[in-house]
Amino acid sequence: MAATIYDFEVEQTDGTKKALSDYEGQVVLIVNTASKCGFADQFDGLQALYEEYRDKGFTVLGFPSDQFMNQEFDNIDETMEFCRRNYGVSFPMYAKVDVKGGKADPLFQYLTKETKGLLGGEVKWNFTKFLIGRDGRPIERYAPQTKPEKIRGDIKNQLSE
Template sequence: MSIYDVKVEKSDGELESLGEHRGDVLLIVNTASKCGFTPQFEGLQQLYENYQDRGFKVLGFPSDQFMNQEFDNQDEILNYCQTNYGVTFPVYKKVDVKGENKTDLFKYLTEEKKGFLGGEIKWNFTKFLVNRNGEVVKRYSPQTKPEKIEEDIKGLL
């Protein structure tokens, strides 16, 4: 199985194959709107703006699994991200990133790059960097600010 075989649900409920991003460098992030790390949206957006024309994308996946730090309504999530942080990168449907209902994407990512807790996601804003060949090359902790990832991204572009 490849990351390009995984299907994800867009914010409008439509299914999308990650195969649509084949050839791009991806930074996949589990996000939350009401978390201490939420200001990282600003840095993620800046990376996206700086490198999207070179084949780089940020993909945000909201999750409510860490102290209920995400809105219930998908429209509220999108509105919050756009209004407060100017987010223009794709923000997908809210998902489970750990536990028995973990989505296929996060099953794949956490198998490819185990973290401090084995395969489980520790907290909001865990980040996975995927190269142009669809290989998960690095996993970053929630504390890692987006600007600290920039050199790794540039190295893959």
């Protein structure tokens, strides 16, 4: 099993691979997103955190998922356009993935295994958030209803370490 998120490659929206080692040394918030979810207004908060802290070594990585009541567009271009147009999303978004079950993306398998004691096991809904420290290891897992602004203090603490 991987030791950090830096051991993974993920698929970008254009189908090419991106090494998460490109984010080495940064504090990262990984979120499984869904455009048609009731929590979609959290895109605003995620974007605000990204804008506030990106120059200090922080980024948000969005991973659209359609596993919870089919709340994501079929076409990734529609997802990207929706996020840009409605929420001004400029943080990195990746290809649609499964975040739970037998076909879960290896990154999410790793994240859920590493945070099993925090909210337990597999991802249960859209907008589950994983805070990753500069060492590439998960620090905290947040429930879907946790608003991004509630995570600000934890992000600031990680950036100051």
